[in-house]
Amino acid sequence: MQSNxxxxxxxxxxxxxxxxxxxxxxxxxxxxxxxxxxxGELHLNALAESGRAAVFTFWHNRSNYCGYFxxxxxxxxxxxxxxxxxxxxxxxxAARTARAxxxxxxxxxxxxxxxxxxxxxxxxxxxENVSVLSVADGSRGPVxxxxxxxxxxxxxxxxxxxxxxxxxxxxxxxxxxxxxxxxKPFSRIALAIGEPxxxxxxxxxxxxxxxxxxxxxxLDELTKQAKSGL
Numbered sequence: 127m128q129s130n131x132x133x134x135x136x137x138x139x140x141x142x143x144x145x146x147x148x149x150x151x152x153x154x155x156x157x158x159x160x161x162x163x164x165x166g167e168l169h170l171n172a173l174a175e176s177g178r179a180a181v182f183t184f185w186h187n188r189s190n191y192c193g194y195f196x197x198x199x200x201x202x203x204x205x206x207x208x209x210x211x212x213x214x215x216x217x218x219x220a221a222r223t224a225r226a227x228x229x230x231x232x233x234x235x236x237x238x239x240x241x242x243x244x245x246x247x248x249x250x251x252x253x254e255n256v257s258v259l260s261v262a263d264g265s266r267g268p269v270x271x272x273x274x275x276x277x278x279x280x281x282x283x284x285x286x287x288x289x290x291x292x293x294x295x296x297x298x299x300x301x302x303x304x305x306x307x308x309x310k311p312f313s314r315i316a317l318a319i320g321e322p323x324x325x326x327x328x329x330x331x332x333x334x335x336x337x338x339x340x341x342x343x344x345l346d347e348l349t350k351q352a353k354s355g356l
Contacts, residue, residue, distance in 0.1 A: 137218045145222035153227075156194045158311045159294065163355030166319035166348075169288065170199065173322060179255045180322065181280040184290045185270060185345060186261040187304040192290050193224075193259060195317060200257060201228040208250045208258040210234060210243050212265060230256060244279060251283035262289070262345055269304045272341040274334055281329055286322035289341065291348030295356050316355035318348040 173180055184192040193209070200207045208230040211217040221231045230250065234243025250256040264273040280287035293316055294309035309315065323344070329337065 137215055141215060141218050142222065145219045145226070148219060149223045149226050152190065152223075153194070155311060156191060156309065159191070159309050159313045159315050161195075161315045161317065163316040163352070164319065165317070165351050165355060166321070169319050169321055173286065173288065174200075174203065174205065177255075178286065179251045179257045179283075180286045180288050181251070181276060181283070182257065182259050182288050182290060183262045183276050183341070183345075184292070185304070185349075186263050186265070186267070187269065187302075187306045188290075188292055189259075189261055190306070191292055191294070191309060191315060192317075195292070196259065196290075197227055197229070206230060206254070206256040208232065208247065208256045210247055210258070210260065244275065247279055248283050251279075251285045257285075262341055263304070267303055270342065270346070272338045272345070274338060277325065277329075277334065277337050277341065280323070281325035281327075284327075286324055287341075288322050289320035289344045289348055290317065291320075291345055291350075291352045292317040293349060293352045293356060314356055316352040318351035318355070320344050320348050 182192070182196055196207060207228070209224050210232050211220040211224065213233050217233065221233060224231050232243060232246035232250070234246060247258050247260065250258055260276045260279060262272045262276050263269055264275060276287065294307065295314040296310040297313065298308045298310060300306040300308060323341070325337065
């Protein structure tokens, strides 16, 4: 399923070539990296065997390699995978790049009042059995602070939430709000996949707060695990 939101908006002429360049340069760079450790891979294998759609989550600044890894492992095995991007110009570049890489794309936001985006991802999970990627700290942060959106998405869609951490032996840090991590060429990569989290059908406000804190702890711990694998 793909949203038609982007078709009703006009973007500068350079968006299409920019998306092409981003896709080529990033994929070329990430292909030079070498995965040396994947802890918790059994969780990913068990989920694939179950046939259930899941919500994969990670910190925003680790989205490029986590997305690349899941594209290879999930889409590469013929399983559908969806992603959400904002309606901004940068979101259009990300959307075109993602579609070219085989992702199903919806436009909008999960947090900050982005109810339409949340509903679109919910529909993917519940009606179409399409797994989705959703960053834990949202599109605006604060960085490394788990937001409610990804938890509510998994909880209401009755889908397991799978936390993932990764580190690179060498990387650049961009000047974005999240200090986006970009692995340097020929870096060693280690990933840690957490046990899927199942949420009850109803979550009280205080329970949701505890779930956010627990997700933050899980992602921080997975990052440490990945670091120990380098």
